[in-house]
Amino acid sequence: MLAIILTAVLGTSGLVAVGTQYLNTQSEGIGPVSVQNESVSFSSGSNTLVDDPAVTAQGINDGPRTVKEFQRDQEFSSFALTWTGIKDVTAFVRAEQADGTWSQWYDMEPLSNEDSGTNGTELIWHGPTTKVQVSTLNVDIFGQGEAVSGADESGQEVPAANAPAEAPVEAPAAPEELPAEAPVEAPAETPAEAPVAEPAVAEPVADYSANDGLAPLPSNYGDIQPVANTDDGFNAVFIDGNADAGVGIDNVADTDGMPKVISRAGWGADESLRCSRPTIDDGVSAITIHHTAGSNNYTQAQAAGQVRGAYSYHASTLGWCDIGYQSLVDKFGNIYEGRAGGMTNAVQGAHAGGFNQNTWAISMMGDYSTVTPSDATLKSVGELAGWRAKVAGFDPTGRDTHYSEGTSYSKYSYGTPVNLPNIFAHRDVGTTSCPGPAGYAQMDRIRDIAKQKYTSLQNGDLGGTPTTTDPTSTSTTPTATNKPETPAEPDAPAEQSSEEDILATLLTGGSSSGTDLLNGADTNQILTGLGSIAAVLIAASLADGGLNNIIGNIGSNNGVPVLNDIKLDEIIPIIDTVINLTGDNKYSQGWNNLNNTIGPVLGAAVGGETTVKYASDQNSEVSFVPFENGIMVSSPEAGTHGLWGAIGDTWAQQGADLGPLGLPVSNEYQSGDQLRVDFQNGYITFSPATGQANIHLN
Template sequence: MRRTARLLPLVLTAATLIPLQHNDSDASYQEIPLDGPTVQARTKPFGMAAVTWPEGTRNVTAKIRVERDGQWTDWESLSVEDEHGPDPLVPEGIERGGTEPLWVGNATGVQASAVTDTGTTIAGAKVVLIQPGVLASDADEPSAQSVEPAASRAPYPMPLMVSRKRWGADERLRTHNGAACARPKYTTTVLAAFVHHTADRNDYTRTQVPAMVRAMYAYHVKSRGWCDLGYNFLVDRFGRVFEGRYGGAQLPVLGAHTAAFNSNSFGVALIGNFEKAAPPAAMLESTARVIAWKLDANYRSPLATITLDGSRLHTVSGHRDTKATACPGTQLYNKLGWLKQRVNTLMSGSFSTPIYQYARKLGFRNIGQPFWGEHRTRTGYATYFATRDVFYSVASGTHSTAGAFRTRFRRLGAGSARLGLPITEAYRVPGGSRQKFQRGWLVWDRRTRQVHLVYGRAS
């Protein structure tokens, strides 16, 4: 007889549960102390479950089963992927270790077990139950958008994405672990993509996915002690892309997905468990399109290698390339070779945009790395590098702004329809310097040390 079968579960009543805050999406959050090897309780309805423990606990084995419609499910092992963070803005002592969360649908009872590899109980362990609720928008489908590869389209376009607002993110939750978390933290640039799986179930429906993302968001913040959802992007089995961490999908937002390698990278999580099951073709294709968009905008080859945190890694890597983990699952990990080649095809195999060529001429050592990768503006294209912003349109050609001119042009709204794009670099004039734009000038006065705006047809 298995050891767990001899254990007498601790039976809790609803009154012993710890209900926390509800948000606007009717989400509820419950924690049950796991003081012994197992715990059992009937609860308020919940849709996602996980187990957490004090940070620093290692070699944990956790499993769970739930009660649905009066019947208990079979035991399921919970994936222990303990090293995604840390989040540097979270005060010390808040973060907790934990399993990946498991989507269970609509359950009203739970039995869970968590022990170390020596069979000892874990002081401070908790079972977490989350009910993300249902929103009217959960059944909405994003409109179709063609992003087929075309060598003439550079950079590769941003794929259609379900925004945080669309999937129902409660932005107030970002202050749960301190006011500092409300403002996103950015890294210097994008050098690499890390592919993950959420180690969740694979049989979810289309309408359940937004609720799953909301529940994962609540778990990462309230249970793990992070600032926000750990991943930058998520992809469901139907091929839909979801915006993850707050801060602007186009920008190098620091996530909490690959521990010491979070800086200068982004994390894409495929929703499901791909240790034994293969990821669907639509899911892989959408993952390739997200990676192609981010890498192409930042002029990174998917076939290259880079150095992160002192380690040599492929530009497109799996979580397991950085530590001993099963993530992103063997079947998905085996597809990384295909994924790199598909990304390369979508990117047309090379960088050939006028902005990239101009940046090479200026020298990346002089202008730094891309911060906001190449993107469309109202009047053309732009890339914001560390020390210069470079703009291009057919009418203006390729030119850059720097220093005080860059600051003022950004305040105007770079790509301003009224002023237009720069048609020269800055040049000296008596008493200061100026830069010509399509419909005026920016003039720096050496005496006042201010930049003045002058409208008029540049000649």
């Protein structure tokens, strides 16, 4: 029920104060642990036809899909793909389980290390197995130049028996080499063309003006070329971190006030894998939060094995010389020392292309796309971040300006100034969903815990963290330098409001204005079960800390108030099963129509169809399906239409289905020099020239 969701995201977090032990992280631990790491050509796998709605929905063609299947004699627990050069590869993997069934499909997001020439996906931990299947887009698994589904020249699917991995057909020419980004050696501090003395840069917001009002696509579909030859440096990687070796849990902190940490010796790092000395920056000015992706179903021993596997993959397979993260935290709250060089030193990592210099990574082990990190994980991540911020001398709830170092996996080109929270998520700077929507929704909670730890250390309390967090804490004033400010004294904690009080404020537009923001809906309609799409969006916004400056304006809205901080691409999926978009239903028809006329603007579905309880006089039944970049909404009266980008966000912010506009009755279309979507009671326009969206009521 949504009331439970709201209670969870609004309630204060109980933290148990515990004593901190202090030992040296350089103790002997369990000694070096050997890791199985084997790579084979991707084309050596067998081609297998799979009729699975989940894998079918990953592509654009109906019917069964051909996937690669790999069978190994020796058990492995993690899988990755690697390639040379710059390629746009989309891949999913699933593992055969002990009972013969298959796991879910895990999304294999790309990593980047363009300096070494070897690139690859995230290392996906799927659990012990001897067989995996890999579904790919943009990879020519037949050697015939078909980039999407493995169809033959007539457009028909080729069965595995008729499609050998090395078909004797001439491969298409490789795409021209893309122009290189500016060199990554440039400092993260202020470049010459962007001096520190310039005015502070405004907080980054979704800039749709450069993309005609469309939300960013999950991949650069316009530039995709097939991988011409899968034998040309395109490999499958099988890794097992030897979970049986265990972990030296008793190895803990190396400085007063540091949370309990498992040292490299404690988790069994083989230091012979490191191929260079650590790079030490001139300081740490921000912390980046990640997740590792893959299965959340692991034991503590398997968690240590995952760390060893990631170390082997990053250091040896990708050539990074060490694990990319400075630290990792498992679902049990155990903290692992990552990249060598000392946790109190400004060791440069390889974790957020374009923003590796002067940042320090914490990676949550698991996939937090739909699953919220455990309380133990969030507590450890927050306390570690607070301790590291105290060591570096910056406020965990402050902000600062950073300058992009470039790379093709960064959202910002070389030299771009970006104002970021001092604890920010990987997705804030990279073309990735990391740390997943559910993980990203906890960023403010992580900052709050970090601030509590930071404050306790400032006050000389080395033994723990206060038992409550302040849910109303806000960030400090942004600055235009990478040098940290002297942290401000914490504000007095504000009294927590109830869900009803907060939502009553949302519904009235503030106690003094009396504005009926959600068009007649009352608190009970939002709090009772899945009352409306607006309720789900508000829950997502509250989970992401969107309680500050609740009422705002977007462009000229003709007097219509809007809710700040609500974004359609962050909607909480209610149904775990992803809808089948290959069948003959209203959503598949609408989705395919959008793909054929506009392009893949919504991205992939991230949940199933949800029917809400609230319905107005205009709509007898309302349902929705969430997507990566937006939503599809349907009712018998309005039809089925997609919303995304600036117009979609504006519709959400005016109250979604409870707002004065009602539901969409058209998809986005060009109207003069503007984009437009029509609704039951008006329309929204977006100007690419100005970047403004305007609400027009009938």
